[in-house]
Amino acid sequence: MSCPRVRFGYTLLTEQAGPRALVRHAVSAERAGFDFAVMSDHYSPWLTEQGHAPYAWSVLGAVAQATERVELMTYVTCPLIRYHPAVVAQKAATVQLLSQGRFTLGLGAGENLNEHVVGSGWPPVNVRHEMLGEALDIISGLFDGGYLNFVGKHYRVDSAKLWDLPGQRVPLAVAVSGEQSVDLFAARADALIAVEPDAGLCGRWRTIAAPDANRAIGQLPICFDPDEQAAVRRAHEQFRWFGGGWKVNAELPGPAGFAGATRFVRPEDLAGSIPCGPDTEKIVQAVSAYWQAGFTDVALVQIGGEHQDGFLGFAEDELLPALRAAAA
Numbered sequence: 001m002s003c004p005r006v007r008f009g010y011t012l013l014t015e016q017a018g019p020r021a022l023v024r025h026a027v028s029a030e031r032a033g034f035d036f037a038v039m040s041d042h043y044s045p046w047l048t049e050q051g052h053a054p055y056a057w058s059v060l061g062a063v064a065q066a067t068e069r070v071e072l073m074t075y076v077t078c079p080l081i082r083y084h085p086a087v088v089a090q091k092a093a094t095v096q097l098l099s100q101g102r103f104t105l106g107l108g109a110g111e112n113l114n115e116h117v118v119g120s121g122w123p124p125v126n127v128r129h130e131m132l133g134e135a136l137d138i139i140s141g142l143f144d145g146g147y148l149n150f151v152g153k154h155y156r157v158d159s160a161k162l163w164d165l166p167g168q169r170v171p172l173a174v175a176v177s178g179e180q181s182v183d184l185f186a187a188r189a190d191a192l193i194a195v196e197p198d199a200g201l202c203g204r205w206r207t208i209a210a211p212d213a214n215r216a217i218g219q220l221p222i223c224f225d226p227d228e229q230a231a232v233r234r235a236h237e238q239f240r241w242f243g244g245g246w247k248v249n250a251e252l253p254g255p256a257g258f259a260g261a262t263r264f265v266r267p268e269d270l271a272g273s274i275p276c277g278p279d280t281e282k283i284v285q286a287v288s289a290y291w292q293a294g295f296t297d298v299a300l301v302q303i304g305g306e307h308q309d310g311f312l313g314f315a316e317d318e319l320l321p322a323l324r325a326a327a328a
Contacts, residue, residue, distance in 0.1 A: 006291045006327040007035040008320060009299035010312075011075065011219065012063070015045035016238065016305035019054040019062070025308045026063040030070040032316035037063070038075035038106065038219070038299045043082065043114040046241040047262075048255045052305065057091050064099035071102045075219065075299065076175045076193060078110025080128060081120050085135035086160045089142040096166040105139070106193055106217075107132065108175030111250045113258075125250070129184055130154060136172065136188045143169050173217060176201060177246050183208065191215035194295075195246075202294035218290040221274050221301040224311045224319075228277030234304050235274050236267040243273060274303070280318050284326050291327050 010029035041056040079088040092105040109128040134152040150157035173191035186208035225231035240262040302311040
């Protein structure tokens with residue numbers, strides 16, 4: 001399955017850059033021609049080598065004021081433990097107002113890495129899915145306007161109301177990884193989020209979701225560098241956690257755990273799964289797997305907080321034109 005028009009995004013990865021740098025990168029990404037920008041929402045980096053974790057929602061507010069055209073999105077916020085869903089709804093409504101209708105709220109069931117910090121424990125995945133379902137109901141109810149009271153298995157809401165509600169409702173995108181999560185959330189959301197180019201997920205989503213909820217947003221890490229071996233080394237240093245898969249990545253509690261779990265990952269292992277170096281065609285080929293699977297949007301992650309300017313120049317001059325030509 002292919003899509004008639006694919007949109008390309010840039011990832012503001014909070015784990016690898018500080019807040020002022022992220023705002024500057026967002027402005028540069030808009031200037032380079034990216035269609036949208038997604039932002040991770042972390043309390044901790046995956047690995048110590050990444051070195052950052054500013055508060056995503058403060059940065060989003062600044063990005064909303066510093067940019068004019070590019071669409072914005074969380075990729076993704078977990079509305080389960082660290083944040084109450086009623087507060088997430090308030091934050092999302094505020095960013096939608098600040099951005100004048102450019103914001104999508106991306107939600108997911110989260111990772112222990114970020115949620116354990118408030119000391120409430122880390123529930124098993126089936127409980128997390130129950131919690132996310134209730135969170136979606138609360139957030140949607142608050143976006144409807146008026147007062148909301150809610151009594152669920154996991155959350156209570158007492159007479160909550162969003163006093164600054166945007167005229168344009170905030171779209172909800174939900175991260176899924178298999179049939180169970182698609183079946184639970186497709187009817188409650190406006191868009192799918194996934195980090196693997198799985199045509200089965202897209203197809204199943206579209207059989208359950210509303211007809212206008214067919215947006216599917218993927219994400220792909222790359223490591224652009226004029227020196228291919230330098231790119232491989234950097235990808236190994238900062239992104240070796242990526243190959244663990246979400247059944248592992250969701251459970252480990254901190255950077256030390258990810259360092260231990262990935263101590264036997266070799267640089268050449270990363271080179272086989274993450275496009276590294278200056279080869280435009282190699283990146284285009286990797287990204288094309290997403291639109292061939294039915295994805296409408298793909299956000300790129302450039303690995304290395306200090307290596308964004310060179311990548312953004314390359315994206316403007318070579319990569320984005322090549323991607324759009326290939327997708328067309």
